[in-house]
Amino acid sequence: MREEKEVFGVMMRIIISSAGRRVYLVTWFRQALVEAGIEGDVYVLDHDRRAPAAAAADGFRQLPPYTSGEYADQLLRTVDELRPTLFISLNDCELTALSQGLSTRLRERGVVVPCLEGASHRAVADKLRMSRALTRIGVPTPRTALLSDTEAVHALLETTPAVILKDRWGSGSSGLLRRTSEQLRRWLATDSATRSDLGGSPDDELVVQPDVVGTEYGIDIVTPVRGGPVAGVLARRKLSMRNGETAAAVSVDSSPFAGLAAMLADGLGIQGTADVDLMLADHGAASVVDINPRFGGGYPFSHVAGADVPHFLVASTLGLDPHPRWNTYRLGHLGAKHEGIIGFESSPDGSAMGASHQEGAASWTARAVQTT
Structure with missing residues (x-):
């Protein structure tokens, strides 16, 4: 050693x-x-x-x-x-x-x-809190209800043909299930003592969201390690997933996500890097579906395309100027784990x-x- x-x-x-x-x-x-x-x-x-x-x-x-x-x-x-x-x-x-x-x-x-402070971390760790917190700061995100809140769930089912269920405090797509709205209505109509369980979690630990139709993207928001304005945004279009983590992706221009990144960094107080999952609906609106205030499974695709966040974080920690091209990368670069x-x-x-x-x-x- x-x-x-x-x-x-x-x-x-x-x-x-x-x-x-x-x-x-x-x-x-x-x-x-x-x-x-x-x-x-x-x-x-x-x-x-x-x-x-x-x-x-x-x-x-x-x-x-x-x-x-x-x-x-x-x-x-x-x-x-x-x-x-x-x-x-x-x-x-x-x-x-x-x-x-x-x-x-x-x-x-x-x-x-570099990590989120208490209230901000709770807001991203809890999918229900996240939906409410992002709505308050004007960031688009799917409408979210607890499975145990049957009135809110039925109201949501009236607005969408299909839904996603996932763990309220989940990580790595844990507990994720897709159901049609009609399937969930029938499930809710059965007697709670006899109906089959969804994913093995209690109803108040599962959230329901509309199944947004569109293309899934991942972005990294990078700020100084002690917090501050956004220093860089890296983006990729997801091509396939494995065990809740991106398995293949292609690098894309991050400029369409710059405004969203600035809102999230300011609203949450991001320090260092945060991994954000987005759904870009067919009509072009981006919706935040998950936030991980750390290196996520998508970052390697940006790194192999030319970005270098570890270099930036080292420089930021020591108060040094990073290499000016640390947040640039080749567009259209396909990566696979x-x-x-x-x-x-x-x-x-x-x-x-x-x-x-x-x-x-x-x-x-x-x-x-x-x-x-």
Whole structure:
């Protein structure tokens, strides 16, 4: 494992928490440091010591699950040990914990933590709250009702031939089901004690929305890590999905989404990057269907087309001017995700170690992703 290095008297250490399978992000942040001439390293935190991203990092620390009462204290001890400059989380549940005061405790230690604050995070984590919050700030979004609110659901069914049901606090399209309005009417008319359940969730944990007919897009809204005006918008048209994540996409011009991005950044106080899912209806109106205040599964398609958000976030953290073309990319560039494998160095007891000796594997992953 490499020794600590310094830039401008300060160690530029990046922690990517809950990195899971996102080997490419670890690789791209490591490349951003090297290409900017900044000394530093990238550590991964995860509850799974075999998380693939751990093998691509300079170092790894295991954390308890978010549901554990030991999670927050262990995270703070780990941060005190590693003394990172930048802390990035890739998990919705962890971002919830950060928004409830944990990010403040990290910032008190001098760590930059781009994430939404409490009210804004609750507004995007809860699909019902999100619909109401976006409507208040004038952002188009599908009308939303709790499945348990039968009066509101019946009123919605009068306006659309088909609906989508999904988990109120879901992530990665969890609980998503499509039904015709007539199918849902019949389901609601059956006796609650005998009717079959939808997705296994209680009625007050499922929301109902119109099934918007149109084309699905994903955009990344990028702001400085401490918040501020939009610095860049990246956009792609989704071609296919797999397990709730974009599997193939083509890069498109982001200028039609610039106004929407500015409204969301200002209304929510976005810090760093946020992944937004949109439906562009056949008549041309864009409607926000989901917001993830983190790197989402669509960002790699913009990166392989030429964008470089890790570079921007590193520069923003240190107060440096980013490369002027970090938010430009080739239009019409088709990308598709693929399977890959990465090897671990192992200690004698079989536990995973960081990847200070995994340069070859990390570089191979970067090449494979970028040439797909």
